[in-house]
Amino acid sequence: MADTMPEIVRTTCPYCGVGCGVIAARLDDSAEWVVKGDPEHPANFGRLCVKGSALAETIGLDGRLLHPMIGTERAAWKPALDLVAEKFSAAIAEHGPDSVAFYVSGQLLTEDYYAANKLMKGFIGSANIDTNSRLCMSSTVAGHVRAFGADTVPGCYEDLELADLVVLVGSNAAWCHPVVFQRILAAKTRRPDMRIVVVDPRRTSTAECADLHLAIRPGSDAVLFNALLAHLRGEETELDVGVPLEQLVQFFSWFADTEKTVTLWSQGINQSSSGTDKVDTIINCHLQTGRIGRPGMGPFSLTGQPNAMGGREVGGLANMLAAHMGFDEASVDRVGRFWNAARMATRPGLKAVDLFRAVSEGKIKALWVMATNPAVSLPEADLVRAAMQACPFVVISECEADTDSARLAHVRLPALAWGEKEGTVTNSERRISRQRPFLAAPGEARGDWWIIAQVARRMGFADSFAWPDAGAIFDEFCRLTAFENHGTRDLDLSGLVGADYQAIEPIQWPVTSPGQGTARMFADGRFFHPDGKARMLEITPRPPARATDEAFPLILNTGRMRDQWHTMTRTGRSPRLAAHAPEPALLVHPKDAARFGLADGGLARVSGARASVVLRVAIDSGQRLGEVFAPIHWNDRTASGAVVGSLIDAATDPVSGQPELKQAPVMVAPLSAAWHGVLLSRNPVELPRSFYWAKAAGTGHSVWRLAGESGEDWPAAAKQWLGKDGEWIEFLDPNRGHYRGARLVDGRLDAVLFVFPWATDFSPDWVAAAFGRAAILGDERATLVAGAPPGGDRGRDKTVCACFNVGLAAIRAAIGNHRLSSVAEVGAMLKAGTNCGSCIPELRAILAEAAPKKVA
Ligand SMILES: Nc1nc2c(c(=O)[nH]1)N[C@H]1C(S)=C(S)[C@@H](COP(=O)(O)OP(=O)(O)OC[C@H]3O[C@@H](n4cnc5c(=O)[nH]c(N)nc54)[C@H](O)[C@@H]3O)O[C@H]1N2
Numbered sequence: 050m051a052d053t054m055p056e057i058v059r060t061t062c063p064y065c066g067v068g069c070g071v072i073a074a075r076l077d078d079s080a081e082w083v084v085k086g087d088p089e090h091p092a093n094f095g096r097l098c099v100k101g102s103a104l105a106e107t108i109g110l111d112g113r114l115l116h117p118m119i120g121t122e123r124a125a126w127k128p129a130l131d132l133v134a135e136k137f138s139a140a141i142a143e144h145g146p147d148s149v150a151f152y153v154s155g156q157l158l159t160e161d162y163y164a165a166n167k168l169m170k171g172f173i174g175s176a177n178i179d180t181n182s183r184l185c186m187s188s189t190v191a192g193h194v195r196a197f198g199a200d201t202v203p204g205c206y207e208d209l210e211l212a213d214l215v216v217l218v219g220s221n222a223a224w225c226h227p228v229v230f231q232r233i234l235a236a237k238t239r240r241p242d243m244r245i246v247v248v249d250p251r252r253t254s255t256a257e258c259a260d261l262h263l264a265i266r267p268g269s270d271a272v273l274f275n276a277l278l279a280h281l282r283g284e285e286t287e288l289d290v291g292v293p294l295e296q297l298v299q300f301f302s303w304f305a306d307t308e309k310t311v312t313l314w315s316q317g318i319n320q321s322s323s324g325t326d327k328v329d330t331i332i333n334c335h336l337q338t339g340r341i342g343r344p345g346m347g348p349f350s351l352t353g354q355p356n357a358m359g360g361r362e363v364g365g366l367a368n369m370l371a372a373h374m375g376f377d378e379a380s381v382d383r384v385g386r387f388w389n390a391a392r393m394a395t396r397p398g399l400k401a402v403d404l405f406r407a408v409s410e411g412k413i414k415a416l417w418v419m420a421t422n423p424a425v426s427l428p429e430a431d432l433v434r435a436a437m438q439a440c441p442f443v444v445i446s447e448c449e450a451d452t453d454s455a456r457l458a459h460v461r462l463p464a465l466a467w468g469e470k471e472g473t474v475t476n477s478e479r480r481i482s483r484q485r486p487f488l489a490a491p492g493e494a495r496g497d498w499w500i501i502a503q504v505a506r507r508m509g510f511a512d513s514f515a516w517p518d519a520g521a522i523f524d525e526f527c528r529l530t531a532f533e534n535h536g537t538r539d540l541d542l543s544g545l546v547g548a549d550y551q552a553i554e555p556i557q558w559p560v561t562s563p564g565q566g567t568a569r570m571f572a573d574g575r576f577f578h579p580d581g582k583a584r585m586l587e588i589t590p591r592p593p594a595r596a597t598d599e600a601f602p603l604i605l606n607t608g609r610m611r612d613q614w615h616t617m618t619r620t621g622r623s624p625r626l627a628a629h630a631p632e633p634a635l636l637v638h639p640k641d642a643a644r645f646g647l648a649d650g651g652l653a654r655v656s657g658a659r660a661s662v663v664l665r666v667a668i669d670s671g672q673r674l675g676e677v678f679a680p681i682h683w684n685d686r687t688a689s690g691a692v693v694g695s696l697i698d699a700a701t702d703p704v705s706g707q708p709e710l711k712q713a714p715v716m717v718a719p720l721s722a723a724w725h726g727v728l729l730s731r732n733p734v735e736l737p738r739s740f741y742w743a744k745a746a747g748t749g750h751s752v753w754r755l756a757g758e759s760g761e762d763w764p765a766a767a768k769q770w771l772g773k774d775g776e777w778i779e780f781l782d783p784n785r786g787h788y789r790g791a792r793l794v795d796g797r798l799d800a801v802l803f804v805f806p807w808a809t810d811f812s813p814d815w816v817a818a819a820f821g822r823a824a825i826l827g828d829e830r831a832t833l834v835a836g837a838p839p840g841g842d843r844g845r846d847k848t849v850c851a852c853f854n855v856g857l858a859a860i861r862a863a864i865g866n867h868r869l870s871s872v873a874e875v876g877a878m879l880k881a882g883t884n885c886g887s888c889i890p891e892l893r894a895i896l897a898e899a900a901p902k903k904v905a
Pocket residue numbers: 065066185218219220221222224225226248249250251253266267268269270315316317318352353354606607608609610611612613614615711
């Protein structure tokens with residue numbers, strides 16, 4: 050890292066696989082960093098979504114892990130690294146190389162990933178290194194390899210703009226790949242004839258923007274695409290996927306008639322016990338029509354994490370060796386010679402779900418987790434926790450001091466975070482971009498690759514892990530991709546060998562000569578099977594592994610919210626991002642709500658065979674009947690019991706090993722609470738275990754939403770949780786069950802608690818604002834415990850535009866009062882939707898709802 054920090058740094062967003070270029074800038078040392086989209090980056094041309102726009106709010110050091118920890122004791126690096134090396138070496142000596150494992154992540158940089166893979170597969174001699182990408186796109190990898198002979202993404206983002214038909218299958222890109230989705234919508238605005246079809250059991254924000262939405266029965270995608278293939282071949286077809294026939298006819302004829310078609314997919318396809326087959330049914334339709342490798346057409350998997358692709362490249366999956374080579378004898382020999390390996394792994398290792406099963410069976414004696422939170426994100430999360438607890442030695446490399454997984458580790462190693470670390474990532478269109486640091490390394494945190502190399506040296510492999518910096522690792526990786534390649538492997542970075550690392554510009558692989566990237570693959574009709582041809586796989590569709598039964602009559606679908614990232618370790622810090630969805634919700638069709646006695650805004654207990662969670666009910670007519678949806682983000686740090694992974698059995702795809710995370714049978718029941726509350730506090734609060742709670746970030750404070758099954762002596766309870774001393778201002782109506790209390794310390798607001806006898810989405814915005822003030826003056830004090838804001842009663846309003854903090858009520862009022870009829874008009878009046886554009890789908894839905902209905 051440079052000694053002096055430049056004041057403008059070009060880097061890459063650390064969230065989704067779109068891989069947007071970001072510029073971090075500040076005027077001088079005393080100014081705050083500002084983050085903006087990089088107008089020159091070819092993934093986003095200056096756009097950022099709301100998560101990217103809020104990056105500067107997430108770089109604070111609160112809650113960061115800044116020193117190595119052995120148990121609960123702070124340790125220096127040397128004893129911590131010595132201990133890790135010693136425990137791994139001892140396990141290997143006593144029980145063999147397969148008794149240890151790494152579980153890594155698509156949020157590592159390519160250099161980190163390369164180092165971890167090299168240590169495990171070339172020097173420990175096991176392939177027990179797997180990644181959270183197993184849960185994310187391993188079905189796509191397997192589907193690509195079966196069809197193309199290599200894990201190759203054929204196209205690029207420009208194809209989405211050139212296409213006349215864009216089909217999104219199991220992808221909520223409006224929320225999960227917002228900048229790519231904005232590019233599609235912008236193209237459609239320029240060329241209104243372009244069509245968008247969305248295949249998703251629920252009506253998502255993405256579906257709101259579609260010309261046609263096929264709300265198919267969950268898990269029936271292979272039936273749909275098999276039938277499409279038959280239609281393209283002119284065969285007779287019959288199918289039942291739970292949508293009206295005329296919609297299918299429409300989709301099939303659009304697909305058949307539109308040469309420039311791109312089919313995008315994501316987790317609705319991949320996270321399935323037959324995900325690999327589903328991927329290949331989609332690819333089949335493109336191979337059948339020859340729509341691949343040419344501008345405006347192709348099958349296109351959207352990758353989730355910022356470096357999911359980089360992980361695939363270096364070999365981060367247990368069944369791949371390195372640099373797109375597998376475990377065939379020639380590859381093992383080639384990589385072994387290149388690495389000068391002490392002990393090469395010769396066969397695939399354990400895939401994520403099996404790996405954690407091996408941990409629970411006591412077969413893994415030492416486990417190292419890097420940049421992922423398996424205690425939340427794996428299926429059977431409850432069993433994963435028990436397994437980690439029972440494992441003799443667990444190490445975690447983390448940026449955060451406290452995560453659900455870090456709580457289960459014997460050793461915690463502090464990793465540099467985004468903005469501090471240095472390396473490369475690859476996005477969904479094979480584009481390699483640099484991540485560059487602009488912040489000084491805090492505390493004793495170090496880059497992940499450095500930590501791995503230090504352990505490797507202590508295990509006796511000093512010569513092979515002697516890199517001076519991340520750039521040296523990248524260069525070694527590029528040389529491996531070129532090593533004895535001769536055009537046999539798609540991944541070839543020979544044109545980047547010896548490149549000036551600091552100056553690398555975003556470029557799409559393969560890069561066979563300096564500065565020459567590759568936008569599209571397969572344009573020449575040549576694939577990577579030995580005969581140079583692609584394969585069309587014959588697929589027999591299979592339903593989800595577990596059917597519903599009387600005890601578990603609903604299907605639980607799980608996925609993402611617009612403004613949170615995974616287990617919330619970073620996005621959870623931003624008040625702006627918290628506003629869109631402050632609590633873990635359960636989306637339920639109105640008829641299912643009636644059937645199971647659930648009320649909008651009430652609480653529901655959602656149960657699987659072993660565990661249950663408690664979520665806030667949101668009635669949503671966009672759900673399919675019989676299916677409920679819950680977000681994956683909340684965990685033990687942010688809610689009392691919302692880890693949905695504990696409800697999901699780990700049924701996996703037999704080829705890819707990817708677990709079925711979208712179709713879990715569950716039961717729901719209303720949870721009656723005696724009281725509901727909102728608590729705002731500057732400091733952490735210890736609440737009774739029996740409560741429901743969910744925590745969100747506020748400015749200068751946190752907000753907890755609470756509920757409990759039996760009433761309390763509120764004035765006493767409030768003081769017990771929030772502190773007796775200081776000055777208390779209170780309002781109590783014991784008969785009706787209302788309590789409001791505020792605590793001031795040295796004249797400054799410290800905490801407030803509001804209690805109601807019923808469920809309410811009440812949000813004391815005016816009290817939240819008071820946390821920003823140095824002192825609360827006489828007259829103002831009473832307003833803290835008033836049930837409504839001074840001079841008006843704006844109850845809680847849903848934030849729609851997080852960039853400009855515009856709420857639903859204001860948007861509805863503006864549409865009604867000024868007869869607005871387009872997103873552009875709403876933007877002109879309120880600014881909503883004019884920055885990142887993430888809320889445009891919601892604005893459209895609000896406009897549609899407000900539009901005058903035709904009288905029949
Ligand atoms: N805001 C935000 N963005 C993110 C992330 C995040 O955490 N937050 N994470 C990133 C990562 S790692 C990933 S992998 C991507 C995921 O991006 P997406 O895959 O787009 O997101 P999900 O919400 O997991 O699921 C997509 C959709 O699959 C649908 N689905 C469920 N079952 C079926 C089915 O049987 N068939 C079909 N056709 N569809 C089905 C769901 O209803 C859901 O709308 O997002 C990335 N971007």
